[in-house]
Amino acid sequence: MTTSSQNCDTGCGLNATLRIISGKWKPLILFFLRDGPKRYGELKRLTQGVSDKVLIQQLKDLEADRVLARTDYKEVPPRVDYALTPLGRSLADAIVPLCTWGTENAAEMASIFAKRDASGQPSP
Known part of the structure; x- marks a missing residue:
């Protein structure tokens, strides 16, 4: 059976991937951690618009899913x-082509979003 003919509800890798990265901020968190470990404040600045509550929860989720590791230095x-785990590194690397696609198609997407916003259709 080829991947394209698999039922994504039961065996498709995309389903598993989306379960890990579901949420508005998780893909951005993974992308920003590609450059190396970050402290909470750095991640907060990089993910502009996220609330503390949501960022903390998404970090906890990613840690529970073993794609990022939290290091507490026990200091005052x-x-x-x-930081990304090896599993998280491979997932973050898989997100890079999506970033490239978004950059390459930014003008067309801006036009689409502007038309959608003008028509009063809800954003996803």
Whole structure:
């Protein structure tokens, strides 16, 4: 059976991937951690618009899914950083082509979004 003929509800790798990266901010978190470990404040600045509550929850989810590791240095003041695990690194690398696609198609997407916004259709 080829991948394209698989039932994505039961055996498709895309289903598993989407379960890990579901959420508005998780793909961005993974992308930003590609350059190396980041502290919470750095991630907060990079993911502009995310609330503390949501960022903390998404970091916990990614840690539970074993794609990122949280290191608490047990210092005062507290110092904690987040880094990709090998599994997380492979997932973050898989996100790069999506970033490239978005960059290559940014003008067309901006036009589509502007038309959708003008028509009053809800955004996804």
